[in-house]
Amino acid sequence: MAEGRRAEGTDNTAETSDDVVDEQTAVQLVYRPESADTRAGLRVRERIKRTGLLLRSVFLALWVGQWLVSVVGRGRIDVVSTVLFLFVVLVVWGYPRLQAAHVQRLIGWQGEYRVSVSAAGITCRSDHSTLVQKWSVFQGYRETAGHFVLLSRDPNIMYLGVLPKRGVPEAGGLDRLRAILDQHTTRV
Numbered sequence: 001m002a003e004g005r006r007a008e009g010t011d012n013t014a015e016t017s018d019d020v021v022d023e024q025t026a027v028q029l030v031y032r033p034e035s036a037d038t039r040a041g042l043r044v045r046e047r048i049k050r051t052g053l054l055l056r057s058v059f060l061a062l063w064v065g066q067w068l069v070s071v072v073g074r075g076r077i078d079v080v081s082t083v084l085f086l087f088v089v090l091v092v093w094g095y096p097r098l099q100a101a102h103v104q105r106l107i108g109w110q111g112e113y114r115v116s117v118s119a120a121g122i123t124c125r126s127d128h129s130t131l132v133q134k135w136s137v138f139q140g141y142r143e144t145a146g147h148f149v150l151l152s153r154d155p156n157i158m159y160l161g162v163l164p165k166r167g168v169p170e171a172g173g174l175d176r177l178r179a180i181l182d183q184h185t186t187r188v
Helices: 034-049 049-074 079-111 171-185
Strands: 027-031 115-120 121-125 131-133 139-145 147-152 160-164
Touching: 027 160, 027 171, 034 049, 034 079, 034 160, 049 079, 115 139, 115 171, 121 171
Parallel strands: none
Antiparallel strands: 027 115, 115 121, 121 131, 139 147, 147 160
């Protein structure tokens, strides 16, 4: 008998121990991603990083100053400056919504998401893809009124994992989910 060779008729589709999710401790979420989910994640990221908020605030303050100088310098309200100022306010206010709408176009077509959160990590399945993430990917999480937002380790927090609370169907599931998150990552 030769060792190290594959035996004929062996089923090689068996999952490794890392791929097996303990169904009793895992929390299952089922949801369709919405633009509001992405906006919640972006708000959390913005509050933690603060650079985007700072840049948008400075940009808006500069435009307010430009508009005020224009009004005071001419002694009257200039239509062009006012329209440009209102456009800038609209862009600064609407940018996170535009980002969320773009993300929704990228992921929304995949339909229903089935997410399993366990000690092994997070497994997200849709009709078109499967994504498995170990806990080492995340620096921590933040809980909001309707979501758990997981933040990646990279300095710019380029990846956000958003778990909507509405996706947990069973009673007590949110407490189990919170316990798993607390055990494997930190609150930020």
